[in-house]
Amino acid sequence: MKEQIFIGGAWPYANNKLHIGHLAALLPGDFIARYFRQKGAEVLYVSGSDCHGTPITVSAKAQNLSPMEVAQKYDALFNQAFASLDFSYDLYTATMTDYHKTHVQQFIKKIYEHGYIYEKEEDELFCENCNKFISDREIKGICPVCGSETNGDQCDHCLTELSPDMIVNPCCKLCGNAAVKKKNKHLYFALHKFSKGIQKLLDSHKNSWRQTTINETSKYLKQGLKDRALTRQIDWGVELPFDGFKDKRMYVWFDALMGYLTAGERYCEEHGKDFWNFITDKNTKCFYILGKDNIVFHTIILPGILQALNPQIQQPDMIIASEYVNLGGTKMSKSKGNLVTVEELLENFDSDSIRYFFMYNNPEKKDTSFSVNDFVDIHNKHLVGGYGNFVNRNLSFLLKRFGGELPKIQIDQNVQKYVQSAYKTIGELIERGENRAAVEEIFNFIKYCNKYYDESAPWTLYETNKAEFDRVTSNCLYLISNLANISSPLMPKAAAKVKNMLGVKEEKWGEVNYDPSIVLKDVNILFNRVKLDEVKL
Ligand SMILES: [Zn+2]
Ligand SMILES: [Zn+2]
Numbered sequence: 001m002k003e004q005i006f007i008g009g010a011w012p013y014a015n016n017k018l019h020i021g022h023l024a025a026l027l028p029g030d031f032i033a034r035y036f037r038q039k040g041a042e043v044l045y046v047s048g049s050d051c052h053g054t055p056i057t058v059s060a061k062a063q064n065l066s067p068m069e070v071a072q073k074y075d076a077l078f079n080q081a082f083a084s085l086d087f088s089y090d091l092y093t094a095t096m097t098d099y100h101k102t103h104v105q106q107f108i109k110k111i112y113e114h115g116y117i118y119e120k121e122e123d124e125l126f127c128e129n130c131n132k133f134i135s136d137r138e139i140k141g142i143c144p145v146c147g148s149e150t151n152g153d154q155c156d157h158c159l160t161e162l163s164p165d166m167i168v169n170p171c172c173k174l175c176g177n178a179a180v181k182k183k184n185k186h187l188y189f190a191l192h193k194f195s196k197g198i199q200k201l202l203d204s205h206k207n208s209w210r211q212t213t214i215n216e217t218s219k220y221l222k223q224g225l226k227d228r229a230l231t232r233q234i235d236w237g238v239e240l241p242f243d244g245f246k247d248k249r250m251y252v253w254f255d256a257l258m259g260y261l262t263a264g265e266r267y268c269e270e271h272g273k274d275f276w277n278f279i280t281d282k283n284t285k286c287f288y289i290l291g292k293d294n295i296v297f298h299t300i301i302l303p304g305i306l307q308a309l310n311p312q313i314q315q316p317d318m319i320i321a322s323e324y325v326n327l328g329g330t331k332m333s334k335s336k337g338n339l340v341t342v343e344e345l346l347e348n349f350d351s352d353s354i355r356y357f358f359m360y361n362n363p364e365k366k367d368t369s370f371s372v373n374d375f376v377d378i379h380n381k382h383l384v385g386g387y388g389n390f391v392n393r394n395l396s397f398l399l400k401r402f403g404g405e406l407p408k409i410q411i412d413q414n415v416q417k418y419v420q421s422a423y424k425t426i427g428e429l430i431e432r433g434e435n436r437a438a439v440e441e442i443f444n445f446i447k448y449c450n451k452y453y454d455e456s457a458p459w460t461l462y463e464t465n466k467a468e469f470d471r472v473t474s475n476c477l478y479l480i481s482n483l484a485n486i487s488s489p490l491m492p493k494a495a496a497k498v499k500n501m502l503g504v505k506e507e508k509w510g511e512v513n514y515d516p517s518i519v520l521k522d523v524n525i526l527f528n529r530v531k532l533d534e535v536k537l
Contacts, residue, residue: 004283005036006314008260009047009089010290010298014074015055018081019339020370021291021332024358025322028435029289030087031359032320034489035430037088039509044278046263048093048100049075052237053252054136058173060236067236071096081342085351086492091267095238095259103262104255105241107309108230112242116190116308117230124233125152125164126182127172133184133233134172141167156333159293187230187245189254194304195225201303201315208432209299210365212292213321217299225300230254257302260288261309280312287318287433295321318433323363325370340370340537348535352491353379353527359439359490376532386446387483387491388527390453391498394476395523401462404520406477406502407470409513415475416511418448419482423510426486442487449479477502477514485512494526 009029012022026047033045051071060067075094082092093100111117124133139152144166148157151173152164164170170179202209202217209217230251231240237249261279268275278284288298298319306313326332332339345354357375360382361368398404422445429438453476461469484498485506498504501524503515 001283003036003039003041004278004281004285005033005041005043006264006279006284006286007033007036007043007045008286008288009045009087010288010294011048011050011095011256011259012078013053013055014049014051014071014078014094015059016074016334017077017339018342019332020342020345020358021325021339023085023342023345023354024325024361024363024368025291026087026289027085027355027358028320028322028362028433029287030085030089031355031435031438031489032287032289032430033088034492035427035509038485038489038507039427042278043090044264044267044275045089046091046093046260046267047089048091048095048259048263049078050252050256050259051075051094051096052249052255054138054232054234057234057236058137061174068096077343081346084346085342085354088492091263093259093263093266095255099266100255100259100262101238103265104238104250104258107258107261108250108254109241110310111189111305111308114308116193118188118190119185120188121183121185122229123165123181124184125170125179127175127177127179129175129177130172133182134174134179135164135232135234138173139164139167139170139179140173141170144168154293156293161296184233185244186248187240187242188227189230189304189308190227191301191304192225192227194307195221197307198225198300198303202299205317205319208317209319210321210433212323212365213295213299213319216292216295220296220300225304228253228301253297253301254305257297257305260302261313279314280310281314284314285317286314287320288316289320290322292321292323295319320433320435323365324367325358325363326367327370329369344537348537349375349379349530350493350527352493353383356383356439356491359435360443362436362439364434364436372535372537373532376530376535379527379530382443382446383527384529386443386450387487387494388525390446390449390476390483391480391526392523393453394458394473394480395501395520397459397462398473399520399523406514406516406518406520407474408516409478410471410474411478411513412471412475415452415479419479419511422482422486427509430489439490442490445483445486449476449483452476452479481512481514497524497526 009026033043036043056067056070060070127134136153137151143150143155145160146158154161231248232251234249238255265275303315426438426441456472458469458472481504484495488495503518504512506512
């Protein structure tokens with residue numbers, strides 16, 4: 001039976017351009033998806049733009065646009081950025097689509113019928129000046145935990161999740177007036193009923209989830225799970241399919257998390273597949289790819305929603321949660337205005353190089369730091385001087401001295417053994433979510449190839465011992481084919497170029513070889529050297 005893999009990439013919020021923090025957090029998803037496809041698994045990899053919630057209404061007001069226009073603008077930019085970086089989503093959609101909205105409404109009705117949604121009156125913050133209830137990011141105040149200035153939903157400084165009643169000195173962000181309390185009617189999701197199941201989920205992943213994921217999840221479980229408001233007093237979002245709530249919309253966390261299901265459902269519907277069979281099958285393994293500020297949404301709230309909807313839906317198995325990327329030594333933030341956007345990167349570097357750098361330096365266990373210096377250095381050393389140089393030295397020589405004719409295949413046993421074990425090692429690392437170590441092994445592969453070439457010195461053999469030259473070159477071409485193939489999930493463009501030059505047609509996670517009947521016509525340079533002073537960042 002084919003392996004079945006579901007991969008949910010976190011949904012970027014359509015309120016700002018993608019920056020290198022998003023990129024570092026989301027890239028592992030594409031790396032993993034491409035690896036499993038190459039291995040022959042049935043992969044469903046989805047994501048989309050998160051388009052609802054107050055931050056978008058706040059920026060719409062500030063820019064004199066409608067919330068829809070703001071979301072559409074960033075959604076288009078996200079699509080462009082992901083395409084330029086070769087993200088291979090099976091479906092990248094958006095929460096503002098009708099498909100998503102109507103399907104979320106069906107899910108919420110089911111959860112209501114299952115008894116996990118109830119009505120409750122609550123004190124809420126009201127701005128008497130604006131004559132409206134204010135929520136989340138319309139609230140400004142002081143974080144009760146760390147004392148920083150914070151929004152109403154989560155403190156960006158200490159990552160504590162907050163409810164408006166916890167905020168010290170709450171004010172209305174729109175007009176600056178102090179907020180007052182007033183009764184309002186809301187729907188609640190009975191999250192506390194899933195405490196046991198969620199604890200079990202955590203306990204069974206103590207060896208596979210990253211430490212920050214385990215810590216954040218345990219922290220919430222220890223505090224005791226609180227039921228969560230499902231509705232918000234705003235007019236931008238998914239409408240509630242219940243009477244008495246026409247003036248409210250679904251809280252954005254709820255509708256965005258369900259996006260994994262609506263996107264999977266939609267892709268399958270459009271491709272003649274049965275999503276519900278797939279996602280409820282015990283053999284389906286689910287990966288979620290996110291930044292650390294999203295951990296509890298994926299380890300607590302999503303599992304709760306899935307259990308409430310249908311306990312057969314497979315729970316998150318691998319949580320690939322990244323730490324942050326800092327700039328030099330400081331934290332990047334929109335308010336500081338020091339974000340490096342994906343757009344800016346793409347203006348300076350090619351996509352394979354960007355993918356390589358942010359996976360090689362992935363903030364897996366701790367925050368990493370980005371600098372142009374490091375980027376240029378790694379690009380020039382690993383890709384130009386390592387990968388590209390090995391390929392180019394061999395192929396250019398064959399083109400120049402032998403009219404591009406390739407030697408017949410004759411592979412040394414020790415070289416073959418090295419290659420076979422590399423597939424095994426790298427595959428196992430990826431499956432355990434240790435992508436950084438996997439990329440390091442790819443770099444070791446590059447080093448192995450260059451060492452083999454330097455020690456065998458084929459350029460000293462071609463006149464004196466053609467048979468020996470052919471044997472060494474055959475090994476080199478075999479190494480080139482496999483270097484391209486094994487690094488294909490990481491650098492798909494370079495892999496396609498090499499495989500095309502050498503006639504490697506097979507798509508598999510394992511040993512491949514060149515086609516000796518091919519005659520090289522010209523040799524594509526894989527990576528161009530970058531000069532630091534030419535980078536505009
Ligand atoms: Zn705080
Ligand atoms: Zn106000």
